[in-house]
Amino acid sequence: MLLTIRNLTKTFPGTVALDDVRFDLAAGEVHALLGENGAGKSTLIKCLTGVHPRDRGEITLDGAPISPGSTLEAQALGIGTVYQEVNLLPNLTVAENLTFGRQPTRFGLVLQRRMRAQAEAMLEGYGLGHLDVSRELGTLSVAVQQLVAIARAVALSGKVLILDEPTASLDARETEMLFDVVRRLRGQGLGIVFISHFLDQVFDLCDRLTVLRNGQHIVTAETAVTDRLELIHHMLGHELEEAESRHSGRAGGAEMLRFEGLARRGKVEPFDLTVREGEVIGLAGLLGAGRTETADLLFGRTPADRGTARDAEGALDLGTPRAAIAEGFGYAPEDRKTDGIIADLSVRENIALALQARRGWARPIPRAEQRALADDYIRRLDIRTPDAEKAVGDLSGGNQQKVVLARWLAMNPRFLILDEPTRGIDVGAHAEILRLIGELTDRGMSILLISSEFDELIAASDRVIVLRDRRHVTELVGEEIETGRILRAIAAHDAPDARGAAEAVA
Amino acid sequence: MNARALPLYATIVIFLIAYAICYAQFPAMLSTRVIANLLTDNAYLGIVAVGMTVVILSGGIDLSVGSVISFSGVFIAVILRDTGLHPVVAFALLLAVTTGFGAAMGGLIHGLAMPPFIVTLAGMFLARGAAYMLTIDSVPIDHSFYDLLQDAYWLMPGGGRLRLIGIVMLLSVAGGMVLAHRTRFGTAIFALGGGEHTARLMGVAVGRTTILIYAFSGFMAGLSGIVFSIYTGSGYPLATVGTELTAIATVVIGGTILTGGSGYVFGTLIGVLTMGLIQTYIVFDGSLSSWWTKIVIGILLLAFILLQKGLLHVGRRQRGAAA
Numbered sequence: 001m002l003l004t005i006r007n008l009t010k011t012f013p014g015t016v017a018l019d020d021v022r023f024d025l026a027a028g029e030v031h032a033l034l035g036e037n038g039a040g041k042s043t044l045i046k047c048l049t050g051v052h053p054r055d056r057g058e059i060t061l062d063g064a065p066i067s068p069g070s071t072l073e074a075q076a077l078g079i080g081t082v083y084q085e086v087n088l089l090p091n092l093t094v095a096e097n098l099t100f101g102r103q104p105t106r107f108g109l110v111l112q113r114r115m116r117a118q119a120e121a122m123l124e125g126y127g128l129g130h131l132d133v134s135r136e137l138g139t140l141s142v143a144v145q146q147l148v149a150i151a152r153a154v155a156l157s158g159k160v161l162i163l164d165e166p167t168a169s170l171d172a173r174e175t176e177m178l179f180d181v182v183r184r185l186r187g188q189g190l191g192i193v194f195i196s197h198f199l200d201q202v203f204d205l206c207d208r209l210t211v212l213r214n215g216q217h218i219v220t221a222e223t224a225v226t227d228r229l230e231l232i233h234h235m236l237g238h239e240l241e242e243a244e245s246r247h248s249g250r251a252g253g254a255e256m257l258r259f260e261g262l263a264r265r266g267k268v269e270p271f272d273l274t275v276r277e278g279e280v281i282g283l284a285g286l287l288g289a290g291r292t293e294t295a296d297l298l299f300g301r302t303p304a305d306r307g308t309a310r311d312a313e314g315a316l317d318l319g320t321p322r323a324a325i326a327e328g329f330g331y332a333p334e335d336r337k338t339d340g341i342i343a344d345l346s347v348r349e350n351i352a353l354a355l356q357a358r359r360g361w362a363r364p365i366p367r368a369e370q371r372a373l374a375d376d377y378i379r380r381l382d383i384r385t386p387d388a389e390k391a392v393g394d395l396s397g398g399n400q401q402k403v404v405l406a407r408w409l410a411m412n413p414r415f416l417i418l419d420e421p422t423r424g425i426d427v428g429a430h431a432e433i434l435r436l437i438g439e440l441t442d443r444g445m446s447i448l449l450i451s452s453e454f455d456e457l458i459a460a461s462d463r464v465i466v467l468r469d470r471r472h473v474t475e476l477v478g479e480e481i482e483t484g485r486i487l488r489a490i491a492a493h494d495a496p497d498a499r500g501a502a503e504a505v506a
Numbered sequence: 507m508n509a510r511a512l513p514l515y516a517t518i519v520i521f522l523i524a525y526a527i528c529y530a531q532f533p534a535m536l537s538t539r540v541i542a543n544l545l546t547d548n549a550y551l552g553i554v555a556v557g558m559t560v561v562i563l564s565g566g567i568d569l570s571v572g573s574v575i576s577f578s579g580v581f582i583a584v585i586l587r588d589t590g591l592h593p594v595v596a597f598a599l600l601l602a603v604t605t606g607f608g609a610a611m612g613g614l615i616h617g618l619a620m621p622p623f624i625v626t627l628a629g630m631f632l633a634r635g636a637a638y639m640l641t642i643d644s645v646p647i648d649h650s651f652y653d654l655l656q657d658a659y660w661l662m663p664g665g666g667r668l669r670l671i672g673i674v675m676l677l678s679v680a681g682g683m684v685l686a687h688r689t690r691f692g693t694a695i696f697a698l699g700g701g702e703h704t705a706r707l708m709g710v711a712v713g714r715t716t717i718l719i720y721a722f723s724g725f726m727a728g729l730s731g732i733v734f735s736i737y738t739g740s741g742y743p744l745a746t747v748g749t750e751l752t753a754i755a756t757v758v759i760g761g762t763i764l765t766g767g768s769g770y771v772f773g774t775l776i777g778v779l780t781m782g783l784i785q786t787y788i789v790f791d792g793s794l795s796s797w798w799t800k801i802v803i804g805i806l807l808l809a810f811i812l813l814q815k816g817l818l819h820v821g822r823r824q825r826g827a828a829a
Binding site (some may be wrong): 071072096101 | 701
């Protein structure tokens with residue numbers, strides 16, 4: 001084995017990020033590292049490349065134990081990493097980026113011509129044709145930047161290449177270009193760790209795969225003999241008990257919103273969606289399937305670049321979150337801490353925030369009124385806080401989530417998007433939030449629920465839309481909503497014609 | 507064409523047009539005498555602006571240089587007045603002090619992860635205060651070696667006298683160009699300006715580079731102070747107030763982006779000359795107030811910032827289309 005990891009353990013205050021994990025990589029193989037959020041993939045990579053020190057365990061490269069203290073050290077040992085966000089300097093030329101730190105010099109002066117020649121030699125075999133290496137890197141497409149980054153990593157390290165979601169912002173043609181390079185490097189005997197959310201790409205490219213879940217090693221297997229459905233079970237770890245759908249069979253109200261052909265290049269493929277009054281629409285899919293991206297599109301956080309949105313009265317403007325709020329939309333984002341709450345402001349201020357924004361800053365909501373509003377929601381949602389003046393950052397996750405909910409409820413939106421509303425909160429609060437969703441829809445509010453917990457989706461949704469590789473692939477209604485069907489929809493192969501369609505869009 | 511170089515081309519074109527206008531009105535402006543004076547009168551500014559360019563390219567700023575120039579003049583004047591040291595020794599002492607001062611600021615910026623704005627602002631007050639501590643008066647410099655330096659010139663064809671300090675300025679610019687654009691250290695400066703985190707990942711010794719950058723700026727400020735003392739023949743603690751801002755303006759007019767990572771040392775020279783040209787025009791005209799210099803500089807500065815924003819926008823769109 002080129003690289004062996006044994007008994008790797010890493011804890012952060014409060015969590016065990018990696019628990020006795022093993023992993024190995026042979027020369028000349030592409031090994032996929034798979035797992036959902038919090039599985040421990042990035043911690044594993046960071047321990048391997050010297051970003052984090054490990055608590056326990058050993059890493060051997062070519063049979064010799066290593067413990068790099070920095071990425072540079074890891075690089076010198078032979079482990080190079082290329083991230084989704086290209087870690088090169090956009091303001092330098094391609095040649096400078098490739099030869100950085102090792103530019104040929106004479107009497108302290110960089111020999112420009114020789115530097116360019118070296119860079120061109122480094123790029124040979126990467127299918128970049130006659131790329132002008134004196135162009136600034138930032139003027140090139142992300143795919144080309146990615147290839148330049150790989151060329152640099154291979155030239156500097158040359159044993160192990162870690163590709164962390166390299167294809168996340170590439171289109172089908174660019175991805176193919178990248179894969180050609182990866183296959184060539186595999187042929188040269190490099191060991192390649194490939195991290196991706198796109199299962200099709202994993203099955204297309206990788207020789208073996210390893211699944212992590214909750215910081216534990218679940219399985220390592222040959223890709224060729226792995227069943228997709230089984231793989232997804234490994235990743236999600238769901239017991240296949242059938243949760244009962246509470247809402248199934250309930251007739252939706254009148255049609256309220258209609259989205260047609262909504263899409264954004266590189267984020268979400270075009271989809272249609274109709275929202276009826278008082279219904280809960282669930283979005284299911286693996287990490288990176290386009291769930292949050294869909295929500296961002298609907299709320300104008302990353303506005304759609306094509307498609308239409310309309311209600312009974314006409315077209316809607318969803319160009320910015322502010323516009324979407326004016327249309328009666330609300331959004332409780334996935335990353336509560338950075339996007340949802342303002343940790344240093346009090347519960348009262350956080351709840352009054354959106355309402356105040358709508359009124360305009362020239363007409364402040366009187367403090368007493370804010371106070372009454374906050375107290376009302378603290379009571380109704382049972383927010384556990386000593387009083388309304390407590391900073392939200394001091395509350396528990398579940399209570400923070402309730403504060404975010406309270407903010408939107410104070411606005412009385414007609415369409416509320418909840419992205420992972422129950423992540424990281426305790427069981428009791430979990431049940432309460434689900435109960436709340438039920439109450440809200442009874443009052444005619446429509447909810448888009450994004451969750452990686454299938455039983456939560458099944459329990460709360462009237463309809464479930466399944467996403468795969470940024471596309472809406474299936475819609476399940478009423479009786480059809482069951483774990484097995486969702487899993488099969490996620491695991492389904494891409495039909496060749498669907499691939500072609502995706503390519504045409506890209 | 508390289509979009510980043512456009513501000514530089516724009517600067518050069520504007521300078522040439524401005525010169526053509528001046529020439530149309532006052533044909534004498536094209537004489538080597540005027541050109542020589544342009545270089546001599548702005549020598550101290552040009553030198554300090556080279557240091558400033560390097561700092562700004564790395565994404566930093568150095569507000570201390572104006573105070574350091576005046577401190578330098580006072581330091582030399584007082585040493586020559588009170589001791590028997592030769593000016594060359596005084597120069598060496600001074601450059602050691604200002605370089606060390608710059609290095610110390612660089613060390614603080616890196617070590618404490620402090621914004622350069624604050625650290626060099628403190629440095630600005632410190633240096634100015636130190637100058638006052640040495641003297642509160644204007645101290646004349648009276649030394650035969652100084653007379654020699656002041657009288658040294660190269661007689662240009664056409665009768666212009668390019669004085670020694672003008673030559674020092676041109677050499678500084680040339681040195682700055684080599685340093686920034688032709689050495690590994692220069693690439694590291696651009697790398698820091700492009701993004702410190704990435705630069706670190708690519709192997710830049712961030713601390714060492716930061717210290718060297720501010721040490722270089724301190725050295726250039728000291729050199730500029732020597733040149734200024736030769737130019738004025740005295741040391742005065744109230745001199746060159748606000749010169750750091752003028753230097754920043756010339757750097758930006760010269761096509762360097764204030765956020766770092768992109769620009770040209772040569773452009774800074776053109777920026778300095780543009781500024782000098784406006785002043786010369788006002789002298790030739792005779793009826794204009796000297797405040798017009800500031801107004802024109804203000805307008806130019808604004809125009810260049812808008813130009814850079816526009817180019818950035820166009821560049822992003824182009825990339826979007828190519829991607």
